[in-house]
Amino acid sequence: MSNNTPIWPQLEAYLDSGWLRPLDLALARLLQQQVPDTPEPVLLAVVLTSHQLGRGHLCLDLAAVLEAPDTLLALPPPGRRADNRPTDWIAGLTLAHWCQLLREAEVVDEDENGQAPLVLSGHRLYLRRYFRYECEVARALLALQRREFALPEDLNARLSALFAPLKDEAERSGREPHWQSLAAALAARSGLAVISGGPGTGKTTTVVRLLALLQSLKLDAQRAAGEEATGLRVRLAAPTGKAAARLSESMAGTLAQIRAGRVAGIDAEVGAVIPAEVDTLHRLLGARPDTRFFRHHADNPLHLDLLVVDEASMVDLEMMAALLSALPPTARLILLGDKDQLASVEAGAVLGDLCRYADVPRYQATTWAYLHQATGYDLSDFQGPGSDIEQQILMLRKSHRFGADSGIGTLARAVNRGEVGRVNGCWSAFGDIARLDLNSVQDPALSTLVLEGTAQGLTGTPRGYRHYLTVMQQGLDNHGCGPEGDAWARSVLEAFGEFQLLCAVREGPWGVAGLNQRVAEILASASLIRTDQPWFAGRPVMMMRNDYGLNLMNGDIGVCLPFADGGGQPVLRVVFPMPDGSLKRVLPSRLTEVETVFAMTVHKSQGSEFAHTALVLPDHPNPVLTRELIYTGITRARSWFTLLLPRADLLPSSVTRRTHRSSGLAQRLLETRPG
């Protein structure tokens, strides 16, 4: 960095262009006021650390930023030019010199328990709070993983009985590993298990059987000790209301079968001690409105023996730290999720960091021997010098929902592997996926898709938004405020879940804001909605913040419906499906922080599924266009997927670009090596 660079005017210019946030500059200014002779490279590092945090990174990776500044910092911002860029400023710096300046600065120290607002750890610079979270999360996960549980002599027989009905011929004969029983075997022995898998790979199925195993062991132990047979205290949780509702629904179906004694290998009585209720993490921890503090923490731990967290890819580092600190020291934790999905909106990528080597696991000899004994499967191909925590991580590999004949499955796998040729080749081979190359938002193909859900290449009966609006209108004469109104509202909500537009970006004609407006125009010109008032019958909305008063969580989706009030004009109420299966009707005026969701971001769609999902890419390159974003969009689709491309050349570059999140967590977790 040249000594005469006027840093503040330049930073102000970046602020004006939206490149930096006011917060990013405020911290550096404060530090400079406190320690006026703080060198400019240190101030710049502070600004960039805060900027990186705003983009999901836990720290500023000084080595990486020196190597590829524009890539890491996403500079200049999309569509803008900048003459004097941080790239130029840091051009004269070496890693050794920058680290030296930081080590000497009063505002930085290297100790977890120090006082300075920033912490330098190797070549990573953190805001202290995030450094603390990273250390705490690593320590807590490693402590969980180290906790061993006694296993019965007949574990192999028990696992065989539980999983036999789920094995195909190759798995029964041992030609292929049965990953679900292997996952259960790993989880049974330790305080920690991480089970990653794409859509339909059987995460829920596996966890139900695992819970059946652990509960039957506990019930036996309690009976043998002459205690009341209550089983383990099990709780289930997910990051969003939608994800919680989906898991709950999926658990309820299997549990009903178990409780009726219809699941081979599982006693009906065990079904009684497996819960189907799923909480959001906020509710589980006892969120306190408008603070980041929870009722449960290290001094007031959760009352449970085992916690299952679904959709763990959406859990950010701060939430993970809160969750781990609230676990009682004797509890087990099972994390379920899809490591290939987008990471959490907030900083950190805990599941991704944990699963760095999950594609090709590196199981130690002792793990190999244990799994061989417990399941009979030989994982010699996956032996390696993995760290201790990797021994508790397993990836499920076979999708039972999207097989080889599924376009959605084939496309998702090709995107996940970055195989551009295969992505380009698969559109014409399947009837459940379609690609629309569009010229503008006025393109009639967009209107057809939005209204009817049809696109060239799709077979069957995919729906568009006309469907739920027709269901709404058909019930208009028959919807009082009583239960018949509920049945009607439920059918509208269900029909709304048949189709959803997802956007990669928020801004521009192909972003959430632009498309919400365009879709409203299309629906209004088909006389399906009236948009002369902000609240109109059929308006779908999403909560943008938790509202504890209303018991509605960020990401919850409701639809505004007209209810008869006994005469005169119908009254509008926004109806939300609640995690317990009930419906909540809310006055529109009570909802201050909601957005229309004819279109929503891929981020916001995580944890949800729609029969027909249409993903819209923008018409400009943007750093958010990554393989993980496209994969997440595709895997929201249950039966049909349509990709809308205003600019075709952006697809290959998006499929090859990986999301990167700077963090020291993987190193902390994976550095505990055997021997």
Ligand SMILES: Nc1ncnc2c1ncn2[C@@H]1O[C@H](COP(=O)(O)OP(=O)(O)OP(=O)(O)O)[C@@H](O)[C@H]1O
């Ligand atoms: N081994 C198996 N053999 C046959 N069908 C299976 C097997 N495992 C799971 N399934 C079926 O596949 C479907 C998906 O399973 P499950 O819901 O457990 O997957 P998941 O990974 O939890 O899915 P999601 O992507 O919704 O999180 C279910 O219908 C389930 O019954």
